[in-house]
Amino acid sequence: MDVSQQVIDRYQNIRRKRRIRVTIALVLFVVVMSLFFQALVRVGFSVGELIRYGPQFLDALDQYFPQTTVYGIPFLDVWQYWDFIDERNLFSQAGITLAMGFAGTILGFPLALLFGVLGSGRVTPFPFNFIFRGVMSTIRAIPALVWALIYVPLGGVSPFTATMAIATDTIGNLGRLYTDELEEVEDGPIEAIETTGANRLQVISFGMLSQVHTPFIAWTLYIFEINVRIAVTLGIIGGGGLGQVLSTQQRLFQFTNMMATILVILTLIISVEIFSQRVRSYIRADEEPMGILELLKGFPQRMAESLGK
Amino acid sequence: MTYISVENLSKRFGDTQALEDVSFEIPEGEFVVVLGASGSGKSTLLRCMNGLTKPTAGTITIGETEISEPHPDIAMIFQQHNIIGQMSAYANALTGSLQRTSFLRSVFQLNDTDEKYRALDALETVGLLDEARQRARQMSGGQQQRVGIARALVQEPNTLLADEPVASLDPGSSQQVMGYLLAAAQERNLTTVVSLHQVNLARQFGQRFIGLKDGQKVFDGYAEDFSLEVVDKIYDTVDVDRLTADEDDFADASDATDASSTADSTDEVMG
Numbered sequence A: 001m002d003v004s005q006q007v008i009d010r011y012q013n014i015r016r017k018r019r020i021r022v023t024i025a026l027v028l029f030v031v032v033m034s035l036f037f038q039a040l041v042r043v044g045f046s047v048g049e050l051i052r053y054g055p056q057f058l059d060a061l062d063q064y065f066p067q068t069t070v071y072g073i074p075f076l077d078v079w080q081y082w083d084f085i086d087e088r089n090l091f092s093q094a095g096i097t098l099a100m101g102f103a104g105t106i107l108g109f110p111l112a113l114l115f116g117v118l119g120s121g122r123v124t125p126f127p128f129n130f131i132f133r134g135v136m137s138t139i140r141a142i143p144a145l146v147w148a149l150i151y152v153p154l155g156g157v158s159p160f161t162a163t164m165a166i167a168t169d170t171i172g173n174l175g176r177l178y179t180d181e182l183e184e185v186e187d188g189p190i191e192a193i194e195t196t197g198a199n200r201l202q203v204i205s206f207g208m209l210s211q212v213h214t215p216f217i218a219w220t221l222y223i224f225e226i227n228v229r230i231a232v233t234l235g236i237i238g239g240g241g242l243g244q245v246l247s248t249q250q251r252l253f254q255f256t257n258m259m260a261t262i263l264v265i266l267t268l269i270i271s272v273e274i275f276s277q278r279v280r281s282y283i284r285a286d287e288e289p290m291g292i293l294e295l296l297k298g299f300p301q302r303m304a305e306s307l308g309k
Numbered sequence B: 001m002t003y004i005s006v007e008n009l010s011k012r013f014g015d016t017q018a019l020e021d022v023s024f025e026i027p028e029g030e031f032v033v034v035l036g037a038s039g040s041g042k043s044t045l046l047r048c049m050n051g052l053t054k055p056t057a058g059t060i061t062i063g064e065t066e067i068s069e070p071h072p073d074i075a076m077i078f079q080q081h082n083i084i085g086q087m088s089a090y091a092n093a094l095t096g097s098l099q100r101t102s103f104l105r106s107v108f109q110l111n112d113t114d115e116k117y118r119a120l121d122a123l124e125t126v127g128l129l130d131e132a133r134q135r136a137r138q139m140s141g142g143q144q145q146r147v148g149i150a151r152a153l154v155q156e157p158n159t160l161l162a163d164e165p166v167a168s169l170d171p172g173s174s175q176q177v178m179g180y181l182l183a184a185a186q187e188r189n190l191t192t193v194v195s196l197h198q199v200n201l202a203r204q205f206g207q208r209f210i211g212l213k214d215g216q217k218v219f220d221g222y223a224e225d226f227s228l229e230v231v232d233k234i235y236d237t238v239d240v241d242r243l244t245a246d247e248d249d250f251a252d253a254s255d256a257t258d259a260s261s262t263a264d265s266t267d268e269v270m271g
């Protein structure tokens, strides 16, 4: 084809650039794949094992979901779950897990508030607020599971040390959320409180904290949700509650009991989430909707009123 | 007797000369209106007067005190009212008493009964006694501004500074809020400096006027000297025809509001 030299140059240029891009992509692909392969070797992954133990897993599945027949139709035998839940009183175990998450949240709260507030650049002047931010980052860098191990000298892994670990974790996570939230406060109300002649602590609590107390409550509830989940995990390494039941049954190869425990864990976590989300949307709503308590308390009066008409 | 004395006040923000060599004296109990176009330095002047902004040069003396930081005897009312939306009108008014209340008592709202009465009394002064328990965030702009005034009154100041207290309100609420402000200042014999950008309101409520233009004081005088020429000087580009038209409107408006808000509020205060 008859085209100008510029067109040919441009074409060559595009082709060269494209070839370079394709080469780079190919090299990257090969690198990622070889890393992936090495990772598989490291973790001892083998398709042979999958095939060899496949039937065993299917067997276990049968135990995870035990079956019964009603008039010849196969059904999931929920009574087996219920027997275990009832026998081991799993709801009371759920209470221990919930208590760990709850107590850990409350125990961690004061220091989270203190560090969170002191970590804000508006409260502590610039380089010094990073001392508190640094402490919180360090705490966050260590997972709760590791904190539980660190607290082992306090009496082994127990619900008590697990709660301590959750409290420590809360300082890092909740404190950080508080600090971030405080960056959003408006200057106006702070200045206004300053002009009343209030002291520093009063300026912080009335000018700043009063602006963010709703989000603070919401964040605390959010961390509470997470803490209940952590409480399950800590149970698995011996911290009591549902997690511990789960790991015991796993070691006994009682897969039906394991699944029963998992169902209770699901119920607990979902209930906590629903509760926390309800409360959060309630406090965030501008006009407060009527709560269940007000509904019940106000009922006799409203009843009487409607009867009187 | 001179109460507020501003001497050779200048303030520079980087390249902007916000105030340039401004001086004036205000005797005790006067109600002074500061006028000026946007950017003329009204806010800067008021913020310097209560120590929120440090002047580049010059001094401000209020009573016996040379101002360098916020002082309990000087209360400030803000254009954006800056009250705390999460708290009730009553709790907001009560924050005016913070400097007389210890930290723990203030946090748990264990202020002296006298302070609590003072807060309710101030809310009554601004006509919000019935709304005392209402959350500030849910109130109208005018009501929020009146909560800001109540907070300032609870502070028991000698001096009241207000930076465009009605700039974000509709004309009716502006009349009302200015009425409450004037009544409170008279009742408590407060020396008051209010910045405004509505000439009509300034004329209606002001006793003395200070005009700022590009950071300089271009007028300082009492009602009888505050003529249209002066207004023209302060606001370069004012259209005199439009202004006179406004004046007519304003005469009607003031008839109506005199009867409703201003007179009412004064009655309330006295009664």
Ligand SMILES: Nc1ncnc2c1ncn2[C@@H]1O[C@H](COP(=O)(O)OP(=O)(O)OP(=O)(O)O)[C@@H](O)[C@H]1O
Binding pocket: B013, B014, B016, B017, B018, B036, B037, B038, B039, B040, B041, B042, B043, B044, B045, B197
């Ligand atoms: N914090 C600041 N930093 C930099 N410049 C500022 C600051 N505050 C005010 N200025 C400048 O100083 C000048 C005076 O501002 P000021 O807010 O005092 O005017 P104003 O008369 O209150 O105006 P308005 O009627 O719009 O509120 C303006 O040019 C403004 O941009």
Ligand SMILES: [Mg+2]
Binding pocket: B042, B043, B044, B163, B164
């Ligand atoms: Mg201003």
